[in-house]
Amino acid sequence: MKFLLDLLFRTIQLFTEPYFLVFLAVVIIALLRRKNKRKNLRIGIGIVAVLMIIFIGNGFLGKFTAEYLQKSYVNTIANKNGASQNPVIVVLGGGVVDFNHTEKLHTLSYSRLVTAYQLYHEYRKNNLPCKIVISGKGRGHTSEAELFSENFKNMGVPDADIIKEDKSMNTYENAKYSSKILKQMAPSDVYLVTSGFHMKRSVALFQTFGVKPVPQASDFIDTEITWFPNSYNAAFTFVMLKEVLGIWQVQLYNSLGLNG
Incomplete structure (x- = not known):
């Protein structure tokens, strides 16, 4: 069971890779075009891909993720x-x-x-x-x-x-x-x-x-809200999304008794 869950999380982790998301969108649009599927569906997928790039590159998603991951540790003093x-x-x-x-x-x-x-x-x-x-x-x-x-x-x-x-x-x-x-x-x-x-x-x-x-x-990362998407926001957002996925994996494995 642990092997299958590991494989599942490795597969899901691909969706936190920007190049994979772009590749996936291009492949889906190409397949739909080849099969003469509705033009509106292809356009819709393209719009979703663009919106994802904007939402990630503009820093909005990064802001929420950074707070979730780091807020509890800002004022920790030994x-x-x-x-x-x-x-x-x-x-x-x-x-x-x-x-x-x-x-x-x-x-x-x-x-x-x-x-x-x-x-x-x-x-x-x-x-x-x-x-x-x-x-x-x-x-x-x-x-x-x-x-x-x-x-x-x-x-x-x-x-x-x-x-x-x-x-x-x-x-x-x-x-x-x-x-x-x-x-x-x-x-x-x-x-x-x-x-x-x-x-x-x-x-x-x-x-x-x-x-x-x-x-x-020891250090903190954050994104900056910008009008135009930039690589700085995108890079740190994807790094933090991988951490969120890793946390969910730990929580699931602990609940199933698979860690330890």
């Missing part, structure tokens, strides 16, 4: 008082890019790096212990966890305070493998650092594996 005696910060990788044969963290990762370090520094300056768990393998030769670790050490974080989870290839595995590490550590608090648009799904998955993290969003 509790850095003495009550947390054994906190752990979990940082989720944002990808690796290979530029000119040199592997570097994706641009999304740097806001997560800074947010995690700021939180870590607040504890350490008050002489409170704090560990950082870096979660992510990525698809490069060097893992995201290793690249994060190098940056953290350059910022002054001792190696003893860094724990690398370098097996996970996606958010589901981030939660699965990190939760095993966290259960061995028995932290007083778990702070989860990732991008705002990615936080809702990440929190849901960590909760699935028995971890109730405190969300610490």
